[in-house]
Amino acid sequence: MTFKSLCLALCLALFVVEAHGYKEYVAYKGKVDFYQAWQLCNSYGGHLASIESAAEQARAEDAVRAVGNFAVEWFIGAIGANDQFAWIGINKKATYLNFAAGEPNNLPKGAENCIVIGAGGSTSKWNDIKCDYKQAAGYICAFVRQ
């Protein structure tokens, strides 16, 4: 194997690991809005949680159960409107969605551009909510492990 092809193989391997890093989720209590939650997760070395599969949803739920429950809301890291959302921490369109029945309703009209897990009947499903909402119990950060 030439040096060039070895280097290419290593770079590709690193890219694959980076692209498919395992996310560890941690929920933090704190009555902060979306923007503060986003900054806090960044300051901890993670990102306000992106959830891209049912498996990741299950791990995010476990993180909440470690410190609280779903009778209250927990911010996760998507912004958007109606059913079009993007994960800000990883710059990806949200394709896995887990909204509660009747959500996202974006009410009052056009005002709900962030997402929380919880509330509304103690479900772990999602609800779109105002980004400056300050009554959430906390927020969930994701830490990508290599």
Ligand SMILES: [Ca+2]
């Ligand atoms: Ca809503």
